[in-house]
Amino acid sequence: MAAKLLSALAxxxxxxxxxxxxxxxxxxxxWQPGALKPTDSTLKVAVGDKAPDFDLPGIDGKRVRLSDYxxxxxxxxxxxxxxxxxxxxxxxxxxxxxxxxxxxxxAQLIGVSCDNLPSLNAWVVEMGGVWFPVASDxxxxxxxxxxxxxxxxxxxxxxxxxxxxxxxxIRYIDVHDINTRPDLGQLAKALDALK
Amino acid sequence: MKALALSxxxxxxxxxxxxALAAQASESPFMKPLPAGQAFPDLxxxxxxxxxxxxxxxAGSGGxxxxxxDVKAQAVIFVVYSMYCPFCQREAPELNKLHALIKSRxxxxxxxxxxxxxxxxxxxxxxxxxxxxxxxxLLSDQDFNAYKALGQVGTPYFYVLKRQGNGFVIADGQLGCxxxxxxxxxxxxxxxxxxxxx
Numbered sequence: 001m002a003a004k005l006l007s008a009l010a011x012x013x014x015x016x017x018x019x020x021x022x023x024x025x026x027x028x029x030x031w032q033p034g035a036l037k038p039t040d041s042t043l044k045v046a047v048g049d050k051a052p053d054f055d056l057p058g059i060d061g062k063r064v065r066l067s068d069y070x071x072x073x074x075x076x077x078x079x080x081x082x083x084x085x086x087x088x089x090x091x092x093x094x095x096x097x098x099x100x101x102x103x104x105x106x107a108q109l110i111g112v113s114c115d116n117l118p119s120l121n122a123w124v125v126e127m128g129g130v131w132f133p134v135a136s137d138x139x140x141x142x143x144x145x146x147x148x149x150x151x152x153x154x155x156x157x158x159x160x161x162x163x164x165x166x167x168x169x170i171r172y173i174d175v176h177d178i179n180t181r182p183d184l185g186q187l188a189k190a191l192d193a194l195k
Numbered sequence: 196m197k198a199l200a201l202s203x204x205x206x207x208x209x210x211x212x213x214x215a216l217a218a219q220a221s222e223s224p225f226m227k228p229l230p231a232g233q234a235f236p237d238l239x240x241x242x243x244x245x246x247x248x249x250x251x252x253x254a255g256s257g258g259x260x261x262x263x264x265d266v267k268a269q270a271v272i273f274v275v276y277s278m279y280c281p282f283c284q285r286e287a288p289e290l291n292k293l294h295a296l297i298k299s300r301x302x303x304x305x306x307x308x309x310x311x312x313x314x315x316x317x318x319x320x321x322x323x324x325x326x327x328x329x330x331x332x333l334l335s336d337q338d339f340n341a342y343k344a345l346g347q348v349g350t351p352y353f354y355v356l357k358r359q360g361n362g363f364v365i366a367d368g369q370l371g372c373x374x375x376x377x378x379x380x381x382x383x384x385x386x387x388x389x390x391x392x393x
Contacts, residue, residue, distance in 0.1 A: 027222040027224065032224060093279060093280075093281045093284075094278055094279030096284075097322065097323070098319075098322050100326075101322060181314065183316040183337070184278075184316065185318025188318060
């Protein structure tokens with residue numbers, strides 16, 4: 001009985017900590033890469049091309065496939081260079097708040113990075129989780145990023161957005177300056193243009 | 196033994212709480228906040244404000260940029276936030292409460308609450324505004340220009356400003372979420388020398 005009480009008390013006391021910890025990554029866990037070359041790769045696809053199909057492992061244990069969305073939903077691929085880095089650690093929590101922007105435009109957001117699954121998962125859990133599927137393009141390393149032409153020589157992807165319509169055609173590409181966050185307004189405009 | 200375990204749990208919990216409380220902000224490694232006593236930079240926000248915001252601020256006009264120094268008030272609570280900051284997302288309802296308190300205490304004519312989305316485009320500011328039905332003015336600082344002038348602070352960051360001549364001077368600064376809107380407002384009134392209100 002006493003043990004039960006004790007564990008209940010301990011849980012109650014610790015609960016607010018978890019609540020507070022959710023949603024933001026402590027600064028000491030964020031790697032500061034300094035200013036990087038804005039882009040460092042050459043695109044291999046263009047607006048109007050058919051998007052390459054992909055079949056990647058997701059952090060929820062399911063596969064993430066483009067073919068699952070064809071004919072049903074527009075797809076937004078959000079590539080981020082690496083888990084545990086500054087800009088990325090803000091970009092996806094922002095998309096968390098902006099779910100309506102995607103839902104309201106009949107689009108499914110998919111997050112991708114070239115990190116391996118365990119690291120990617122730990123990072124997303126630390127930021128409090130996200131509502132959209134997160135896929136790892138770790139092996140063969142940067143396979144999808146490479147097909148799209150956004151794999152940088154150091155093995156991370158560009159910070160890039162691809163909008164793929166329901167027919168599987170690439171309709172918008174933003175290979176962004178890796179050091180800065182793309183404006184959500186531009187992406188929303190690109191999705192509006194699909195209607 | 197049990198007593199020992201209990202005190203251990205208590206001690207650990209207090210420690211963990213204080214660490215969590217200390218970090219109720221998306222921190223910035225480059226943060227150099229402007230100190231109290233310094234004049235607040237004379238900022239003009241290039242994105243047009245709405246008619247309602249112009250009315251709220253008593254400055255500028257709808258569809259035009261606004262200059263902060265023109266805001267008609269004795270004091271301003273200037274919140275540096277971001278749509279992308281989870282702490283700011285969580286703080287949003289408390290800010291709405293703070294706005295309501297300013298009104299219910301009859302301070303609205305003397306004290307304005309203004310938010311600035313660091314690096315947020317007008318679209319992103321609007322996502323935040325709509326999500327939380329924010330009733331006070333939110334300004335866009337898409338290019339981080341104002342953010343840089345304000346010391347690249349973590350978010351949310353509260354600059355408490357009081358009127359000095361044609362501009363404002365910094366009365367206080369605080370990184371991280373408010374513990375309570377009531378207590379925070381009491382502190383603002385004290386530091387800016389405003390009449391206490393109702």
